[in-house]
Amino acid sequence: MTRARILIVGGGFAGVECARRLERALSPGEARIALVAPFSYQLYLPLLPQVASGVLTPQSVAVSLRRGLHHTRVIPGGSIGIDTKAKVCVVRKITDEIVDEPYDHLVLAPGSVTRTFDIPGLTEHARGMKTLAEAAYLRDHVIAQLDLADAATDPAERASRLRFIVVGGGYAGTETAACLQLITTAAARRYPRLDTRLIKWHLIDVAPKLMPELGDRLGTDALRVLRQRGIEVSLGVSVAKVEPELVTLTDGRALPCRTLVWTAGVTASPLVATLGAETVRGRLAVTSRLTVPGADGVFALGDxxxxxxxxxxxxAICPPTAQHAQRQGRTAAANVVAALRGTPARPYIHKDLGLVVDLGGKDAVSRPLGLQLTGLPAQAVARGYHLMALRTNVAKVRTLTNWILNATAGDDYVRTGFQLRRPATLRDFEYTDTYLTPDQIQARTHAFRPR
Structure with a gap:
């Protein structure tokens, strides 16, 4: 009997969980499972701000795919186009070689990319916080600004290097600003020519509230913590223009600044546009059983x-969170197995278990199962949740060890020189300009189409 070809696109929460469940449910004789991912690890995104701040090493949040998957072929690359009629996925390998991967069942979990707007200078001068490389680069960049400010003789240069702006009042932006503000304040003690009062952090968001998903009380508590630390929070404001040494806001303020971190939301992977399928706010429209209408054998999930x-x-549609993505991966795996064995598929149903926001140090806000917590209790819940969510014991031990070491020994504020000479842009890290057009896809997959 011919083994079914199952292809999973994406090595995030949804894709990896689906692969793990398929390995458990199917024997090697039933199906061949392949997973397309640009990196050989699953990134635990919620802890990325702690990598940027140096609390965690990059290896702590990069969970090896090959450690957790035993019967899945990992294809190192990214999907750049899909022909659902020919049942072919076009993959660009990390060597830039383009190959065609036929499938019988396709699980689409390509995730999301940073959402940008048509703001002059944004894509050229902003830094992102969506990938592991961006977090490592941002840490290097921030420490470099302290080094250069300490060596500067011009007060204007020093002011622009010591002002940091984070755009986006969601979880990623709030945690990034909170964690990095702690590191710059602590690091300044190692620089004899720097006054900590010169270091200025700004968090801005066009929305009227900070993290509205948390509710008024916890959002207000988080806002209070940030402002007590000296972080200026501006709501109802956005960026009008970004220059190498100046950021202009929509309220008219022009702030000397050489570090703009852009975390103002995400949008679905550009791969979605290559299918020609119906979308809802840029995301693939799917049924409650995670199938894509009109596309035989295709499931879609996650961001x-x-x-x-x-x-x-x-x-309502599910928010793009790790909690939903991981559980959708389980449902998708069960439904792929059901399709192979001719049994009924099941709908995806999951009630949100709550939210955790780690503000660094002893500060956090959490809402587990509707219970509103702040301070150390919230921090205990947040870190406990993250430890449970990490997929391997090795990752758990690494993370816990890093937390203990950072709390007891602190940081040495060492920069590695990553991307030292050429500033890295959003496009450099997320490869959003590599996708094929529908005509290019069909030209490649013509031979696979049924006649």
């Missing part, structure tokens, strides 16, 4: 899919 949230009802 790239508009999955109906049956627990909420009223036409």
């Amino acid at each position: 790239a899919a508009a999955v109906p949230d049956l627990a909420k009802g009223d036409g």
